[in-house]
Amino acid sequence: MSSSTDSPTLTTETTQLSPQPDTETAKPTKKITLKSSDNQIFEVEESVAMEFATVKSFFEDSPSTDTVPLPNVTAKPLSQVIEFCKEQIKFKANPDEAQKKKYNAEFVTEKSDKDLVDMIPVANYLEIKDLLDVLNQAVADRIENKSVEYVRSFFGIDNDFTAEEEAALRREHAWAYEGVDED
Amino acid sequence: MMETNHEKLSANTVGFCLLPSEIIQNILLHLALPDIICLKSVSRFVAGVISDQDFERAYNSQSRSSAWLFVYKKRWNRDAILHGFNDHSGRWFNFRVDGLLKPVICPGDHIYFLTASSNVFLFVSNTRRELLALDLGTKAVKTIPPSPLGPRGTSSWRRSGMKLVATGSGHFQFLFVDLVHSSPVLFVYSSENGHLAVCRSEGRPC
Numbered sequence: 001m002s003s004s005t006d007s008p009t010l011t012t013e014t015t016q017l018s019p020q021p022d023t024e025t026a027k028p029t030k031k032i033t034l035k036s037s038d039n040q041i042f043e044v045e046e047s048v049a050m051e052f053a054t055v056k057s058f059f060e061d062s063p064s065t066d067t068v069p070l071p072n073v074t075a076k077p078l079s080q081v082i083e084f085c086k087e088q089i090k091f092k093a094n095p096d097e098a099q100k101k102k103y104n105a106e107f108v109t110e111k112s113d114k115d116l117v118d119m120i121p122v123a124n125y126l127e128i129k130d131l132l133d134v135l136n137q138a139v140a141d142r143i144e145n146k147s148v149e150y151v152r153s154f155f156g157i158d159n160d161f162t163a164e165e166e167a168a169l170r171r172e173h174a175w176a177y178e179g180v181d182e183d
Numbered sequence: 184m185m186e187t188n189h190e191k192l193s194a195n196t197v198g199f200c201l202l203p204s205e206i207i208q209n210i211l212l213h214l215a216l217p218d219i220i221c222l223k224s225v226s227r228f229v230a231g232v233i234s235d236q237d238f239e240r241a242y243n244s245q246s247r248s249s250a251w252l253f254v255y256k257k258r259w260n261r262d263a264i265l266h267g268f269n270d271h272s273g274r275w276f277n278f279r280v281d282g283l284l285k286p287v288i289c290p291g292d293h294i295y296f297l298t299a300s301s302n303v304f305l306f307v308s309n310t311r312r313e314l315l316a317l318d319l320g321t322k323a324v325k326t327i328p329p330s331p332l333g334p335r336g337t338s339s340w341r342r343s344g345m346k347l348v349a350t351g352s353g354h355f356q357f358l359f360v361d362l363v364h365s366s367p368v369l370f371v372y373s374s375e376n377g378h379l380a381v382c383r384s385e386g387r388p389c
Contacts, residue, residue, distance in 0.1 A: 132209075140210050140211070140214055143222075160226050176278070
């Protein structure tokens with residue numbers, strides 16, 4: 001039997017272009033070690049670590065290092081931030097805005113108030129803009145329409161106004177206070 | 184797992200007030216103005232962040248994209264209340280403006296809400312045929328003499344094409360159209376000079 005010269009080729013032409021060239025050059029197998037301020041070691045794939053602008057520039061400055069110390073970051077928020085970034089890498093490879101939105105919403109919904117607040121300085125320090133945006137919105141959603149007392153305890157802020165000063169402020173802004181949830 | 188160790192140490196992570204104020208501002212930018220104003224009494228630090236000029240500027244430029252709808256409700260034998268719906272927050276806010284209007288209204292006055300722009304809320308008193316301009320930023324309220332009510336001199340009719348335009352630093356222009364000898368005339372009151380200008384239109388709108 002003669003074989004057909006124009007047998008169907010298996011070439012797929014549907015390969016998506018990755019919008020992020022940085023991740024393409026990264027070898028998926030290479031791991032980077034991050035060390036939190038409480039001396040916990042996190043091994044993450046290079047592509048994930050490069051999501052952290054701070055870590056990325058650290059490597060650009062000193063490429064031979066294998067462990068990046070993160071003196072301002074404790075382990076718990078760091079592990080959550082890594083979890084977030086791992087997912088974002090997947091969305092970069094396969095862009096799906098609806099799924100990404102859904103994931104981001106679920107990511108913050110299941111976190112405690114403290115987890116969210118603790119992650120903000122970490123996201124800020126590591127310069128992960130997407131996460132910072134997600135966290136800012138989530139925190140704003142949680143303090144929206146809440147009482148001053150609620151917001152204080154949410155962020156762990158001490159009231160440093162005297163009783164008189166606070167009463168004066170409330171009188172001044174009384175027009176805005178009606179209808180606030182007290183819980 | 185290492186969880187117990189984590190828990191113990193994360194208890195002394197960076198506190199909220201040690202965050203750069205830029206981040207706190209970014210959180211607050213997601214809130215509607217009445218919420219932000221309430222938060223001024225959280226602490227001195229937060230009050231400082233909110234009063235910051237950069238924050239004010241950032242908020243003003245962003246808030247142009249959000250819209251308010253106002254309804255003024257008079258409750259029988261009780262204070263009136265201004266309800267405002269904000270499309271960005273997707274909910275209603277209540278504004279206790281009656282206390283702020285009190286200095287200029289007499290018992291028995293019937294106050295109606297006309298329109299709002301920026302910080303300025305324009306009310307009208309039917310009994311006294313006067314306009315009342317309330318600035319929620321400064322909480323100043325003033326009557327506008329002579330009241331720009333147009334040729335009919337009445338305030339109990341709503342004018343067509345009524346529009347309030349904030350012109351900055353607490354000033355505003357109030358525009359409305361009224362019929363003079365069967366042709367539409369545009370009246371423009373400017374709070375800056377207190378004048379009511381009359382602009383006759385050439386063509387007649389259909």
